Amino acid sequence: MNNRETFRARTGPAFRRTVGLFRTVLPMLAGILLLIGLLHQFLSDSYPKWFSGNYLLDPLIGAVAGSVSFGIPITSYVAGGELLQAGVSLLAVTAFVMAWTTVGLVMIPIEASELGLRFTVIRNLVNFVFSLLVAIATVLTLGFLP
Amino acid sequence: MTARRHRSSGKIGGRVKFLLFVLGLYGVTALFDPALAMAALGYFAVMLVKVVPVLALVFVVLLLTNIFLNPEKIRRHLGRESGLKGWLYAVAAGLFISGPPYLLFPMLGELKRHGARNGLLAAILYNRNVKIHFLPAIVYYFGLRYTVVLSFYIILFSLINGKLVELLVGDDSRPA
Numbered sequence: 393m394n395n396r397e398t399f400r401a402r403t404g405p406a407f408r409r410t411v412g413l414f415r416t417v418l419p420m421l422a423g424i425l426l427l428i429g430l431l432h433q434f435l436s437d438s439y440p441k442w443f444s445g446n447y448l449l450d451p452l453i454g455a456v457a458g459s460v461s462f463g464i465p466i467t468s469y470v471a472g473g474e475l476l477q478a479g480v481s482l483l484a485v486t487a488f489v490m491a492w493t494t495v496g497l498v499m500i501p502i503e504a505s506e507l508g509l510r511f512t513v514i515r516n517l518v519n520f521v522f523s524l525l526v527a528i529a530t531v532l533t534l535g536f537l538p
Numbered sequence: 539m540t541a542r543r544h545r546s547s548g549k550i551g552g553r554v555k556f557l558l559f560v561l562g563l564y565g566v567t568a569l570f571d572p573a574l575a576m577a578a579l580g581y582f583a584v585m586l587v588k589v590v591p592v593l594a595l596v597f598v599v600l601l602l603t604n605i606f607l608n609p610e611k612i613r614r615h616l617g618r619e620s621g622l623k624g625w626l627y628a629v630a631a632g633l634f635i636s637g638p639p640y641l642l643f644p645m646l647g648e649l650k651r652h653g654a655r656n657g658l659l660a661a662i663l664y665n666r667n668v669k670i671h672f673l674p675a676i677v678y679y680f681g682l683r684y685t686v687v688l689s690f691y692i693i694l695f696s697l698i699n700g701k702l703v704e705l706l707v708g709d710d711s712r713p714a
Contacts, residue, residue: 406604429582473679506647
């Protein structure tokens with residue numbers, strides 16, 4: 393009985409808090425989705441053109457391309473697989489795949505509004521550097537494996 | 539207090555300004571290339587249809603979080619005193635939580651307001667890269683060896699990432 397009363401007492405304020413959160417998030421969410429819709433028209437199907445064939449420069453290009461891209465991780469694997477087939481190095485493709493989901497330039501407004509601007513900027517900068525480090529570590533390790 | 543309330547009601551919030559800015563971009567695009575603006579709107583509509591059911595689920599999760607998870611519990615599992623267990627929870631949450639980041643951020647923001655550590659939130663976000671249900675796809679495109687090695691480094695670097703972010707941002711975890 394006590395538990396039921398506690399649950400009822402908590403539900404009202406929790407519902408109002410959640411509705412309030414949604415009211416603040418929805419305009420930002422609509423803005424992000426609209427922005428993704430617009431950027432998608434410029435970015436889709438153009439990735440292979442971005443790479444230069446330079447083994448040292450391409451990982452950096454991959455990380456930048458991944459940073460401005462968006463979508464669920466599986467989309468980055470499909471795009472990465474196509475880049476590999478187009479002759480882009482594994483190092484560059486791995487940096488691209490890593491930056492795709494860990495760095496989100498398009499998402500910065502919504503991330504900053506929820507988690508703070510300082511957290512967002514530092515996290516994205518650290519993740520950009522880490523996308524290169526993880527790519528290097530992965531490719532080096534694969535090179536050592538039999 | 540009254541002045542603050544008056545100021546907040548009279549001004550347009552940053553989030554609405556951002557929405558207006560993006561709508562402005564659409565307006566400019568439509569002036570130069572109406573077909574492209576329409577295609578972008580079509581893509582937006584497709585995403586919106588996909589997002590609405592997930593949004594309903596997010597609402598339920600947030601509501602349950604607000605009912606059952608009080609700041610005390612969050613602090614114990616993801617807060618300052620969570621210790622090694624907190625990092626394990628962060629890795630597991632990152633691996634299993636699914637969904638686009640624009641829906642994940644409000645949930646993580648709510649955890650932060652309840653007292654979760656910055657480092658653990660960063661680790662959760664970093665581990666989004668390894669998704670159990672996406673593993674067959676990455677194996678298909680890159681091979682099993684690559685998948686195992688990359689997944690190992692993502693989990694390892696997520697911990698370093700969390701520590702580094704916390705070092706640079708600071709640990710401001712506190713109850714709401």
